[in-house]
Amino acid sequence: MRATVLAVCAALASPALSAAPAHPAASVQQQLEALAARVAALEANDQRLRKQADAANAAAKAAQDELAALKASAAAAPLAQESAPPVAASAPASGSGANAFNPAISVILNGSYSSHSRNPDDYVRAGFPVVDGGGPSPRGFSLGESEISLAANIDEKFYGQLTLTAENEHGEDHVGVEEAFVDTTALPEGFNLRLGRFFSNIGYLNSHHAHTDNFFDRPLPYQAFLGSQYGDDGAQLRWLAPTDLYLEVGGEIFRGENYPSGGAEHSGAGVKTVFAHAGGDVGTENSWLAGVSMLKSSARDAEDGFSGDSTLYIADATWKWAPQGNFKDGGVTVRGEYFSDHRDGVWNAPVDDDTPLAWRGARRGAYIEGVYRFNRTWDLGYRVDKLWADRHGPFASEFDPYRNTLELSWHNSEFSLLRLQFSRDEPNADTTDNALTLQYQVSLGAHGAHKF
Amino acid sequence: MNRLTSLCMLALCAVAFASPARANLKVFSCEPEWGALLAELGGDKLDVDVATSALQDVHVIEAKPSLIAKVRRADLVVCTGADLEVGWLPQLVRQSGNPKIASGDGSFMAADQISTLEKPSQLDRANGDVHPGGNPHFQMDPQRVLVIAKALSARLARLDAGNAATYQQRLADFTTRWSAAIPRWEAKAAPLKGRNVVVHHNSWIYLTTWLGMHEIGSLEPKPGVPPTSAHLATLVDTTKSQNTLAIIRAAYQDPKPADWLSERTGVPAVTLPFTVGGDAQSKDLFSFYDSTLDKLLGAIK
Numbered sequence: 102m103r104a105t106v107l108a109v110c111a112a113l114a115s116p117a118l119s120a121a122p123a124h125p126a127a128s129v130q131q132q133l134e135a136l137a138a139r140v141a142a143l144e145a146n147d148q149r150l151r152k153q154a155d156a157a158n159a160a161a162k163a164a165q166d167e168l169a170a171l172k173a174s175a176a177a178a179p180l181a182q183e184s185a186p187p188v189a190a191s192a193p194a195s196g197s198g199a200n201a202f203n204p205a206i207s208v209i210l211n212g213s214y215s216s217h218s219r220n221p222d223d224y225v226r227a228g229f230p231v232v233d234g235g236g237p238s239p240r241g242f243s244l245g246e247s248e249i250s251l252a253a254n255i256d257e258k259f260y261g262q263l264t265l266t267a268e269n270e271h272g273e274d275h276v277g278v279e280e281a282f283v284d285t286t287a288l289p290e291g292f293n294l295r296l297g298r299f300f301s302n303i304g305y306l307n308s309h310h311a312h313t314d315n316f317f318d319r320p321l322p323y324q325a326f327l328g329s330q331y332g333d334d335g336a337q338l339r340w341l342a343p344t345d346l347y348l349e350v351g352g353e354i355f356r357g358e359n360y361p362s363g364g365a366e367h368s369g370a371g372v373k374t375v376f377a378h379a380g381g382d383v384g385t386e387n388s389w390l391a392g393v394s395m396l397k398s399s400a401r402d403a404e405d406g407f408s409g410d411s412t413l414y415i416a417d418a419t420w421k422w423a424p425q426g427n428f429k430d431g432g433v434t435v436r437g438e439y440f441s442d443h444r445d446g447v448w449n450a451p452v453d454d455d456t457p458l459a460w461r462g463a464r465r466g467a468y469i470e471g472v473y474r475f476n477r478t479w480d481l482g483y484r485v486d487k488l489w490a491d492r493h494g495p496f497a498s499e500f501d502p503y504r505n506t507l508e509l510s511w512h513n514s515e516f517s518l519l520r521l522q523f524s525r526d527e528p529n530a531d532t533t534d535n536a537l538t539l540q541y542q543v544s545l546g547a548h549g550a551h552k553f
Numbered sequence: 554m555n556r557l558t559s560l561c562m563l564a565l566c567a568v569a570f571a572s573p574a575r576a577n578l579k580v581f582s583c584e585p586e587w588g589a590l591l592a593e594l595g596g597d598k599l600d601v602d603v604a605t606s607a608l609q610d611v612h613v614i615e616a617k618p619s620l621i622a623k624v625r626r627a628d629l630v631v632c633t634g635a636d637l638e639v640g641w642l643p644q645l646v647r648q649s650g651n652p653k654i655a656s657g658d659g660s661f662m663a664a665d666q667i668s669t670l671e672k673p674s675q676l677d678r679a680n681g682d683v684h685p686g687g688n689p690h691f692q693m694d695p696q697r698v699l700v701i702a703k704a705l706s707a708r709l710a711r712l713d714a715g716n717a718a719t720y721q722q723r724l725a726d727f728t729t730r731w732s733a734a735i736p737r738w739e740a741k742a743a744p745l746k747g748r749n750v751v752v753h754h755n756s757w758i759y760l761t762t763w764l765g766m767h768e769i770g771s772l773e774p775k776p777g778v779p780p781t782s783a784h785l786a787t788l789v790d791t792t793k794s795q796n797t798l799a800i801i802r803a804a805y806q807d808p809k810p811a812d813w814l815s816e817r818t819g820v821p822a823v824t825l826p827f828t829v830g831g832d833a834q835s836k837d838l839f840s841f842y843d844s845t846l847d848k849l850l851g852a853i854k
Contacts, residue, residue: 192822244839257656260647285648286655291625293650341625341650346620380618385606421615427805429613476807477779514778515613515640516678545678548636550644553616 103311112116125287204253209312211245213238213540219532226325227529228464228490228498232360237526237534238317238330244269245540248279258287261411264310280332292343294353301353302333302339303376303394304438306480307331313551315434315472316508317522317540321486322466324441326413328360328404331396333372347380347390357398361411361442364401372398379551385426389393390553391418406495409446409458415439418464419553421480422475422479429515430477448495458495465489472508515544517543578713579793581624583642583652584611586692587663587705589829589838591631594706595725598716602627607831610804611637612682612777616644624649627659629712631705634662635669635686658712664689666704667697670758682777692828695735695842696757701786702727734839739764742846744853749795751788751804751820753811755778755829762844772802772810780810792818799852803827821852 110441113391221237238245250414252262264280281296302308306323335355342348357371359366363401365371378392384411396413416439442464447457475481482505490498506524513519518542526534555622557736569788577600582588588603602623605611611633614620624630624645632638636776640808646655647649653659666712676685706724710717746765753772770791792800800811800822808838811822826835832848835841 148575286647286650287652289652291650309577339650341621341648342625378618379747381622382617388615388619390618425608425805427609427613428615430610430807514678515682540610546641550616550640550642552644552648553618 114551116532121497124509150431159379160332162401166441191484202253204251206547207250207252208251208545208546209248209310209542210244211247211312211540211542212243213245213317213538214242215536215538217534217536219534224534225529225532226311226488227500228504229325229502230496233402235327235360237536248310248312250280251403254286255283256265259286260286272444283365291343293337293339293341294494295337295339298332298334299337300330301355301374302337302351303331303374303396303398303413304440305392305419305436306309306414306438307392309552312542312544314485315470315480315482315510316506317324317538318518318524319487320468320484321504322438322439322468322501325464325466325488326361328377332467333358333360335370335372345381349379350377351375357400360404361396361407361413362398362400363403364408367403371394371400372395382446386422386432388421388423388426388553389419400446406448406450407444407459408449409444412443414441414443421553428474431474433474433523434472435469436471438467440466442466444494450495460494460496462494464491479511480510480512481504482510484508498529502526502528515548516545517541555620560606564571577714578628578709579626580631583630583638584692585635585829585840586698586838587631589841590698590702590705593722593838594720595700595709595716596719598713598719598825599709599803605825607803607828607835612640612806614638616641616648620645621648623804625651627651627654629659629661629708631661632663633689633692634664635689636684637664637689658708661705661708663701663705664691665692666701669764671755681775683772686765688758690756691759693757693842693845694763695731695738696763697759698838699728699731702731730839736840738846743852745798745846745849748798748853750798751792751808751814751845753798753800757801758805758827763848766798766807769797772800772814781806782813785810785814788814789817792820799849801825801849802830823848823852826848 106320127296203519208526215238217240218508221239225235246266246268248264248266250259250262250264255261261283262280263278266277267280268275268277280297280299282295282299288294291404300308306314306319311330313318318324323329333355335353337351337353339349353374354370355367355372356364356369362372373397374394376392376394378390379389380388382388392417394415394417398411398413399409401408402410407541417437419434419436420432421428422433423430431550444460445463446460449457450461466486466488468484470482470484472480472482485503486506487501487503489501490496494498504524504526508522510518510519510520519539522540524536527537528534567656572767577598578595579600580591580595580600580602582591582603583594584605585603585607588601591599591601592696595738604620604623605614630646632642664686669689672687673680673683673685676683694783698804701726706720725754742764747767749767749769750761751770751772752768755771755776757768760766770788772780772785772788775779797818797820800814800820802808802811802822804824804825804827808822808824814820815822825848827842829835829837831841832844834844834847
């Protein structure tokens with residue numbers, strides 16, 4: 102069969118065959134002989150090619166065996182790379198050129214739809230002037246805070262992080278620098294120094310980004326005393342004790358530009374803080390963290406009209422319980438913080454140019470929240486927060502604002518959640534604001550590692 | 554400001570009193586399997602803190618204060634790497650402010666010592682919780698464990714030169730026993746060769762590759778995404794028709810999805826220890842392997 106095919110091929114390929122009508126008998130004989138010779142040659146060629154193919158296959162097989170052997174020996178023998186530092190071994194091999202050292206980039210996208218029974222623009226909180234970021238969310242659709250964060254080791258002694266936020270204020274988009282700081286990574290004996298703009302480490306929630314919160318908005322004491330979160334330009338020194346118990350102490354000096362301070366007093370060092378946090382485990386299923394903090398501020402024309410010295414004390418406590426210590430799969434988190442705010446100064450009314458009123462006195466606030474995690478997908482939380490107004494002074498009030506909040510979150514993965522929240526806020530004696538909020542929040546890019 | 558200064562002074566005093574000279578190298582191990590390996594390689598020359606238990610999902614541990622305190626005092630951190638601990642270890646290292654273990658010799662990542670399987674060619678979270686560094690669940694491959702043991706022993710000797718001879722001798726001893734155990738396990742596991750299993754999470758690829766078994770389905774629709782009833786329903790036919798040996802899950806995983814599929818297919822759901830401490834028998838690396846094979850063999854009717 103093959104010979105026939107070859108012959109036909111040869112015949113088709115040979116122009117001599119079709120152009121040879123001249124000497125019938127002899128030429129046919131010659132042609133047949135020539136054809137036979139050709140067929141023989143072709144068959145020989147075919148044989149040679151087959152041998153070559155076999156040899157190539159054998160070589161390939163040998164190479165495969167050798168590779169397998171190499172792999173096995175590599176697996177069985179200690180690796181030569183152990184002599185190199187692990188950093189070199191773990192460095193990504195694929196990153197090429199300038200981009201290889203790009204910082205870890207993570208993006209938080211956040212948005213909400215809120216419905217309020219009272220117009221948030223007319224919101225008045227008895228005893229507590231509403232500062233920027235410290236009031237209720239706007240009605241309707243809102244982007245809230247979406248942020249982009251870049252972080253990387255700078256060299257063997259420093260780590261840097263930059264967080265930019267996109268906010269919409271009265272229809273105008275602003276990109277703000279939320280945090281921009283440098284951390285030391287090589288100080289001995291558990292010391293850490295942070296320089297730049299960052300959120301103060303006072304209390305529990307203050308140093309946490311809002312996207313790690315269990316609720317859509319910050320508790321009332323945070324809104325009233327810190328404008329939801331206090332961050333400023335400054336320096337922080339932290340020390341972690343070499344003990345079984347987690348014990349962290351530290352202090353900060355800030356510029357004092359932002360609420361609750363203002364005016365960057367003391368040549369741009371208007372705020373000083375100290376804080377201490379302790380924590381540990383009780384068995385494998387319970388963990389706790391508690392702390393006390395103090396923020397001292399010298400303010401001139403702060404956002405609430407205050408000029409003078411103020412001191413804010415915070416006590417915070419967090420308890421988490423989870424079966425087997427699997428906190429993402431179920432369990433309970435209970436957290437409470439207590440605020441005590443002391444003022445010694447004057448209040449300048451925003452419109453009047455009358456003589457300033459003396460503002461001396463104390464106000465307090467507290468919240469407690471509990472979140473029950475059913476499983477990796479669902480959690481349900483309840484929060485009670487309350488403020489105690491001053492009975493004297495420029496913001497004297499007999500009424501103490503309070504609020505109750507219920508939230509339900511659905512986590513599709515570690516990276517996305519939808520949250521439904523209902524809150525009933527009593528900001529003054531005559532008002533009740535029922536708010537219903539639907540929020541989405543996602544994170545993309547580098548995998549974040551969150552604090553406890 | 555005075556208060557701040559005195560606080561710092563207090564802190565310095567505390568340092569002076571709280572850190573007496575201790576001979577033993579302090580090691581922080583992220584997972585029990587490396588804790589067990591350290592016990593083999595270091596014995597009483599090491600103080601080992603193991604961060605997690607076999608009943609915890611190491612993908613999603615919280616950066617608890619107790620763990621920060623442990624990392625703070627460590628001379629060496631021994632973890633899996635390959636981004637398995639990406640959600641918590643970086644936070645522990647940063648918050649502990651311990652420069653010894655932030656990088657260099659004090660940071661030992663097992664994944665850096667070996668080659669991993671299932672390195673994704675495409676990084677897209679739409680494919681679930683993918684690890685760019687490949688599948689990090691390699692504690693069930695005896696060859697890789699041996700490579701890691703050798704690298705870890707060399708690291709211990711470098712950090713604690715005074716006990717180098719002990720580490721070397723213990724490694725030789727471990728290597729002998731482990732190398733002898735491998736053929737024994739392989740002979741024992743011969744009936745498992747070619748058998749099909751359905752897995753909860755893709756944590757068994759090294760075990761199935763080693764024993765010549767086949768993974769024909771996963772209860773999680775995508776790695777790290779909890780099983781859904783719709784996805785489980787699609788597994789019923791596959792599980793029934795392919796002569797499946799078992800539906801396997803780790804000790805820390807929710808038993809319900811595997812039980813659901815087991816009830817509908819008649820294929821047994823088997824809980825494997827997954828790491829040392831995952832069941833009563835798994836007291837060290839050897840008994841952990843023994844128990845895993847016993848449980849798989851127990852599924853053969």
